[in-house]
Amino acid sequence: MIDLTVFAVPVFIATMIAEAAMLRQRPELKGYRRRDTRASLVMGTVNVLINLAMKGVQLAILGWFATLAPWHLDPQAWQTWAIGVVAVDFAYYWFHRSSHDVRLLWAAHVNHHSSEHYNLSTALRQSWTTPLTSLPFYWPLALIGLDPLMILTLEALNTLYQYWIHTELIDRLPVPLEAIFNTASHHRVHHGTNIEYLDRNHAGIFIVWDKLFGTFESEARPVRYGLTKNIGSFNPLVIAFHEYTAIARDLRRASSLRDALGYLFAPPGWSPDGSTLTSRQLRAAAGGRAESGSDAVGEAAPALAG
Numbered sequence: 001m002i003d004l005t006v007f008a009v010p011v012f013i014a015t016m017i018a019e020a021a022m023l024r025q026r027p028e029l030k031g032y033r034r035r036d037t038r039a040s041l042v043m044g045t046v047n048v049l050i051n052l053a054m055k056g057v058q059l060a061i062l063g064w065f066a067t068l069a070p071w072h073l074d075p076q077a078w079q080t081w082a083i084g085v086v087a088v089d090f091a092y093y094w095f096h097r098s099s100h101d102v103r104l105l106w107a108a109h110v111n112h113h114s115s116e117h118y119n120l121s122t123a124l125r126q127s128w129t130t131p132l133t134s135l136p137f138y139w140p141l142a143l144i145g146l147d148p149l150m151i152l153t154l155e156a157l158n159t160l161y162q163y164w165i166h167t168e169l170i171d172r173l174p175v176p177l178e179a180i181f182n183t184a185s186h187h188r189v190h191h192g193t194n195i196e197y198l199d200r201n202h203a204g205i206f207i208v209w210d211k212l213f214g215t216f217e218s219e220a221r222p223v224r225y226g227l228t229k230n231i232g233s234f235n236p237l238v239i240a241f242h243e244y245t246a247i248a249r250d251l252r253r254a255s256s257l258r259d260a261l262g263y264l265f266a267p268p269g270w271s272p273d274g275s276t277l278t279s280r281q282l283r284a285a286a287g288g289r290a291e292s293g294s295d296a297v298g299e300a301a302p303a304l305a306g
């Protein structure tokens, strides 16, 4: 099977070099930092290897679901590919949104948000465990008759599409494009720790899902990148597993089954005593303070939410 991501590597290298050169003329932007870029590249390389190793398992599982489909869409027809692009993007939206709403899934996805920089190398800071956590979200596509190989190919294309949007050098595009597609501007918001930007713009290719399902926010003020509580590490093992470690630590001190389930499945930042807050709680608290006249938006209590 052709692995699209591997073939894209020369494009990644050329465009990152070009972006780094251009950023040298823009000192007001953060640009590249060696340790941050190295960490992102290691994360991306291992992600590609894990995906390659898992392809057989993923195809087998999707193939089993495909046997349950009441019909099969012709994988040779362009219409099927058009349906596939939209269907895979819809599944991606819910996978990505769930990865921000359920802490156990967030533990897999958080590493993509762990850089405090925002450049093309950030796009390559891919998770080592989302190849596992994402798969159930694509099972329904096999059930509606899409070919398993087509699903995996379109999933890879969906990730590749998102490469170019990880840059501060592309400003807003013409209005019709910004209205339909996920763009650099929309995705900068997604990587923001500003309270109004938390858990917004989960789109892959089409931003319309966020607009339809109430998670859209436009880029209105400069973005602070990273996590609300940054990990301060460039060690790939820490980047990949720190949230799993944090969950295990919380589970050890859970005093009831309810607390344990909350630590696993409630949104990131949830705590039984309210000592850390979810993004929804942060937004509500900031909204309350804004209404009472204080200038607190963007500087709320530390939380685990990203």
Ligand SMILES: [Zn+2]
Pocket (backbone or CB within 6 Å): 096, 100, 109, 112, 113, 190
């Ligand atoms: Zn995300």
Ligand SMILES: [Zn+2]
Pocket (backbone or CB within 6 Å): 112, 122, 123, 166, 187, 191
């Ligand atoms: Zn991203």
